[in-house]
Amino acid sequence: SQTIHQWPATLVQPVGSPLSLECTVEGTSNPNLYWYRQAAGRGLQLLFYSVGIGQISSEVPQNLSASRPQDRQFILSSKKLLLSDSGFYLCAWSALAGSETQYFGPGTRLLVL
Amino acid sequence: AQKVTQAQTEISVVEKEDVTLDCVYETRDTTYYLFWYKQPPSGELVFLIRRNSFDEQNEISGRYSWNFQKSTSSFNFTITASQVVDSAVYFCALIMNRDDKIIFGKGTRLHILP
Numbered sequence: 025s026q027t028i029h030q031w032p033a034t035l036v037q038p039v040g041s042p043l044s045l046e047c048t049v050e051g052t053s054n055p056n057l058y059w060y061r062q063a064a065g066r067g068l069q070l071l072f073y074s075v076g077i078g079q080i081s082s083e084v085p086q087n088l089s090a091s092r093p094q095d096r097q098f099i100l101s102s103k104k105l106l107l108s109d110s111g112f113y114l115c116a117w118s119a120l121a122g123s124e125t126q127y128f129g130p131g132t133r134l135l136v137l
Numbered sequence: 138a139q140k141v142t143q144a145q146t147e148i149s150v151v152e153k154e155d156v157t158l159d160c161v162y163e164t165r166d167t168t169y170y171l172f173w174y175k176q177p178p179s180g181e182l183v184f185l186i187r188r189n190s191f192d193e194q195n196e197i198s199g200r201y202s203w204n205f206q207k208s209t210s211s212f213n214f215t216i217t218a219s220q221v222v223d224s225a226v227y228f229c230a231l232i233m234n235r236d237d238k239i240i241f242g243k244g245t246r247l248h249i250l251p
Contacts, residue, residue, distance in 0.1 A: 056237055067243040068182075068228070075237065083238075112180055122235035123170050128182040 026051035030115050030129040037136055043088075043102040045132050047115030050096065055117040057098040058126060059090055062112040074098060075120060110136045139164045141231050143242035150219055151250050158214045158245045160229030166190075168234035171205065171212045176226040176244070188212065216247075224249045 027050045037043060049055055059071040070083045072090035080090050087106060091099045098115060113132045118124040140163040150156045162171065173185040186196065188205050196203045200217045216223050229242040 068241045070238060073237060114180075114182065116182075118237075122237060123232050125172065125184055125187050126239055127184060128174075131180045133180070 026117070026127065028115060028117055028127060028129040030113075030132050032132060033130065034133045035135070037105050037134065039107055039136055040104050043100070043105050043109070043134070045100040045113055045115075045134075047098040047100075047129055048096055049117045052096070052117065052119070054095060054120045056120055056124070056126075057092060057096075058116040058118075059098065059100050060114040060116065062114065064111070068114070072100070105136045107136050110134055139166075139231055139233065139240050141229050141240050141242035143227075143229055143245050145245045146243075147246045147248070149248040149250060152221055153218050155215060155217050156219050156247065156249075158216075158227050158229075158247065160212045160214065160242060162210050162212065162229070162231045164210075164231060164233065166233050170232045170234075172228075172230040172232070172239065173203065173212075173214050174228045174230065176228065178225070182228070185214075219249045221249045221251055223247060 029048050031046055056075050058073045060068045061071055062068050072080055072082055074080050074092045077092055077095055088102050115129040116126040118126045142161045145159055169190045171188045175183045175185055186203055193205050193207060202215045204213045224247060226244045226246045228244045230239045232239045
């Protein structure tokens with residue numbers, strides 16, 4: 025069966041510091057991968073998605089970036105965090121076929137101080 | 138343009154009551170898929186159901202049931218005999234045929250009071 029991991033689970037970082045969040049999927053090959061952000065008490069915002077290694081689509085211009093160095097690894101990064109980057113970050117995967125169900129990881133809670 | 142509307146921002150009911158969460162969607166496509174996800178306090182989104190646009194048969198899974206009506210572009214979710222563990226934020230979502238991106242509603246926060 026497929027599983028999706030995210031780490032760290034929680035993170036407190038000062039403004040201006042770098043960020044690296046990691047997401048890995050097990051039990052499937054060639055998945056679509058997604059990064060979402062959820063601000064406190066709000067809905068889901070799609071940040072990036074990837075249909076293959078090195079292929080990244082950005083949905084919202086911001087100071088975040090994403091990379092997919094391996095088939096089942098998706099990384100969310102920032103060189104300098106802003107206060108507004110605080111939130112709950114969710115990674116998801118789906119089969120590479122279009123219109124597929126997305127399955128979510130446990131999430132990372134990021135607090136920027 | 139495609140859109141999902143969950144008009145109920147927050148609902149509170151007493152345990153054992155039935156509750157219905159509304160979802161209205163907009164799309165011009167004839168082939169699409171609808172979803173419901175549950176987000177408990179832990180934060181992880183849990184997949185509940187996926188329906189395609191050609192299958193309007195209602196579905197029941199234990200205390201959960203879903204009513205899909207294309208005539209009103211609605212995909213409502215009912216919890217029967219609610220329990221405290223049902224307290225969560227519930228998201229309705231839509232994806233077009235062959236698309237990679239799901240369109241989420243803003244969610245309904247459900248409180249089940251003991």
